[in-house]
Amino acid sequence: MTRRRVRTRARLLDAAFTVFAAKGFGRVSIEEVCEAAGFSRGAFYSNFATLDELFFALYRERAELIAEQVADALALDGPGLDVPAAVARVTEVLLLDVDWLLVKTDFLVHAARRPAVAQALLDHRARLRGAIADRLTRAAGRTALPAVLGGADGAAHAVVAAYDGVTTQLLLERDVDAARAWLGHLLTALLTDGSTTPHES
Structure with missing residues (x-):
């Protein structure tokens, strides 16, 4: 895993944690996680399937x-x-x-x-x-x-x-x-x- 991908993954995880805590796991979409992290859906799917x-x-x-x-x-x-x-x-x-x-x-x-x-x-x-x-x-x-x-x-x-x-x-x-x-x-x-x-x- 490249350093850039490590940073992208870490930002997605941090953003997801913040959004999950605020709204609840079952009420959050992939788009919301991407928006909070400042990435596209492509960045998400290059790191996580779901x-x-x-x-x-x-x-x-x-x-x-x-x-x-x-x-x-x-x-x-x-x-x-x-x-x-x-x-x-x-x-x-x-x-x-x-x-x-x-x-x-x-x-x-x-x-x-x-x-x-x-x-x-x-x-x-x-x-x-x-x-x-x-x-x-x-x-x-x-x-x-x-x-x-x-x-x-x-x-x-x-x-x-x-x-x-x-x-x-x-x-x-x-x-x-x-x-x-x-x-x-x-x-x-x-x-x-x-x-x-x-x-x-």
């Missing part, structure tokens, strides 16, 4: 950012895992952007009625859970997880479910600080038995 494909490019960017944020925050404790400290790091850096949540929620509804699109979205969400589960698995010998979660995979599902719940509330309340605080409380409660002392095997 608006779904463009959205998945947006989703990949943010899913990868979130996965990196979580993995980096969980990687600082060595072989063990100080859960309260790691949760504090995760909630401090985690992407909580209302515009992105609006776009993602619109697309979730769109995908729910289209099985092939839904599966692609599920695959992207699985990547985030995998990053969390991998770190929890590597810490399992030194850090106890509540048995009710069923191991690292179950814990990863719980973490993502907590994130989904808090971000849904954030859409309504628009209070990012409160969302971060609630997410911290939920994750600490989910991943510990009430103790802040790492478990020694």
